[in-house]
Amino acid sequence: xxxxxxxxxxSIAARMMRGLRLTGTALLAASALMIGSVPTPAVAQGxxxxxxxVNDDAITQYELSQRQAFLRLLRAPGDVRELAREQLIAEKxxxxxxxxxxxxxxxxxxxxxxxxxxxxxxxxxxxxxxLLAQAGIAAESFRDFVTAGILWRNVASEKYAPTTNPxxxxxxxxxxxxxxxxxxxxxxxxxxxxxxxxxSLKASxxxxxxxxxxxxxxxxxxxxxxxxxxxxxxxxxxxxWTDVQSLPPEVQGTLQATQKGGTTRPVYVDGIGVIVYYVRxxxxxxxxxxxxxxxxxxxxxxxxxxxxxxxxxARIRAEVDDCDDLYPIARGLPRxxxxxxxxxxxxxxxxxxxxxxxxxxxxxxxxxxxxxxNALVFLMLCNRRNDVPDSVSRDQVANAxxxxxxxxxxxxxLTELRAQANIQYLR
Numbered sequence: 001x002x003x004x005x006x007x008x009x010x011s012i013a014a015r016m017m018r019g020l021r022l023t024g025t026a027l028l029a030a031s032a033l034m035i036g037s038v039p040t041p042a043v044a045q046g047x048x049x050x051x052x053x054v055n056d057d058a059i060t061q062y063e064l065s066q067r068q069a070f071l072r073l074l075r076a077p078g079d080v081r082e083l084a085r086e087q088l089i090a091e092k093x094x095x096x097x098x099x100x101x102x103x104x105x106x107x108x109x110x111x112x113x114x115x116x117x118x119x120x121x122x123x124x125x126x127x128x129x130x131l132l133a134q135a136g137i138a139a140e141s142f143r144d145f146v147t148a149g150i151l152w153r154n155v156a157s158e159k160y161a162p163t164t165n166p167x168x169x170x171x172x173x174x175x176x177x178x179x180x181x182x183x184x185x186x187x188x189x190x191x192x193x194x195x196x197x198x199x200s201l202k203a204s205x206x207x208x209x210x211x212x213x214x215x216x217x218x219x220x221x222x223x224x225x226x227x228x229x230x231x232x233x234x235x236x237x238x239x240x241w242t243d244v245q246s247l248p249p250e251v252q253g254t255l256q257a258t259q260k261g262g263t264t265r266p267v268y269v270d271g272i273g274v275i276v277y278y279v280r281x282x283x284x285x286x287x288x289x290x291x292x293x294x295x296x297x298x299x300x301x302x303x304x305x306x307x308x309x310x311x312x313x314a315r316i317r318a319e320v321d322d323c324d325d326l327y328p329i330a331r332g333l334p335r336x337x338x339x340x341x342x343x344x345x346x347x348x349x350x351x352x353x354x355x356x357x358x359x360x361x362x363x364x365x366x367x368x369x370x371x372x373x374n375a376l377v378f379l380m381l382c383n384r385r386n387d388v389p390d391s392v393s394r395d396q397v398a399n400a401x402x403x404x405x406x407x408x409x410x411x412x413x414l415t416e417l418r419a420q421a422n423i424q425y426l427r
Contacts, residue, residue, distance in 0.1 A: 052085060053424040054092040061427070063088055066141045073135045093417045094152045103158060105150045112253065113146040119256035156410035164405040166398055175397045176385035184244050186255060187281040189220055189237040191228045193274040204274040208266030211276045215263060220278040229273065237278075243285070245396070251275060294356055295342035295382040297323040299330060300375040309376040313366045316378060322362050323382035344387060356381050 047062035067084035076083060098104075111125075118128040129139050166174070191211055193204035207227065214220045224237025232239055244252050248269045255277060258264045264277045299316070303309035320326055323340060330338035345353065355365040359381040368377040 049427070051425075051427040052089065053422075053426060054089055055096065055422050057092045057096065059085075059088045059092065066137060069135050069137050070132075070141070070145070073132070073137065089418070089421075089423060090414060091148050093414065093421060094148065094155070097417060098151045098155050101155060101158065103151065103155050105147050105154065109150050110143065110147050112250065113150050114143065115257065116253035117146060119253040124254075124257040152410070156406050156413070159413070160406045160409045161402070164402050164409070166401040166405075170401060171394055171398045172383075174401055175394055176383060178386055178397055183285045184256065185241050185283050185285055186244060186277075186279055187241055188239045189217065189224060189278040189280060190230070190232055190239060191220070191224045191237055191276045192230045192272060193227060193276075194229050195268060195273045201268070201274070205266060205268070208274045208276050212263050212266055214278070215261070217261075217278060217280060220263065238280070241283075248272065251277070255279070291387040292345045293342050293383075293385050293387045294345055294348050294353070295323070295340075295384070296348070296352065296356055297326050297338065297340040297380045297382055298352065299326055299378040299380075300337045300370060301378055302375055304369050304373050304376055306376075310366065313376055313378050317364055320380070323380055326378075326380070340382070342383075352379060355379055356384075 047060065047065065049061045050058035051061050051064055052059040064081075064084055067088055068080050071080045071084055114125045114128075118125050121128065123131070129142065132139065132142055191208075193208055195201040195204050211220070211223055211227070214223060221236035221238065224233050227233075228237055244255055247255065250269045251264070251267045254264045254267055258277070258279050260279055260281055262279050264275075264279070266274050266276050268274050301309045301312050301316075303312075316326075316329060319329070326338055326340075348356065351368055355367060356379070359365060361381050361383050363381055365379045366376060368379060369375060370377060
């Protein structure tokens, strides 16, 4: 292996490590992706020797050596042998529990999982398998690695998903604190083919396979005009810059693995169709700095800072809990008497901003009057949140909250399984 190849491999490993957060037992809690093993005929007989027994199942020397090789390729920190043993033990427990609960994994989900994993290193599956082969890691081991992770996520989801939905207030709070993450944005040309029936899906898959072989931007654009079923066909299939996180999860992995000037493999997205993208350009999003948005309501009470106006402000305060409660009070009054808006901090009037800085959502200030002094300003902070891009949606925030809870419960679940297991270290 040349120096350039070594550096490339190290770079790929670093990106995958960042994606997996592969530190100690964090892998078990965060992704629970475990490598299985399918020995090849060339493996020496001694490799089949059991080294650990987990209840009625055994971990062989071959499994352990495959796992260690994989962790070294990913440049995992710490004691690689110990980490490999811990992960393999967890895998045996997880597989046994999945079998008990009759939880399975679809082949399409495995393929998608392999693509998503490879994309973390900006590779496609074939490129990653070649890299693994150079390190002596069997393709079957990688496939089992992905299968086991999806299997355990299915177990956890089936067991905990119905009881872990966040409330709207929890989503509101998390969304207000959301921050974009470094990622990639794409300049795409798209072709979306119909899939409203089994027959149309089959036909679209066949056509999409041919379209995916197009390598010329203009030819792909002409094909979009001719075949695509969405409005972008009127513009030759071209889209503006798009954050990859705003696209359907099914296409994110294959896009990540596609370079500028390349065409993705066909991807089926339920409710949309069969999609093929041509990547006109791509750019890494490095900055995650966000501003703050203030949403506030200013209700003008005639009379300025008079006793009558202050008394009216106190009455209103006793009746409202949030900004929405001001609308019934303002019903029938001139529109300009109640102003509600959301602005970047720098665009909020300075006098308002000074008061809002001291408030939490739902709190009120009556320290200000209008510029003429003829009205008392009943100023309420509705919300304060990060100015996150459109690619960070409430649905994404809600899913992240739910997945975090499922992950924590699944980790506790695995801990219980291990505590009840009979584990013997044979070598």
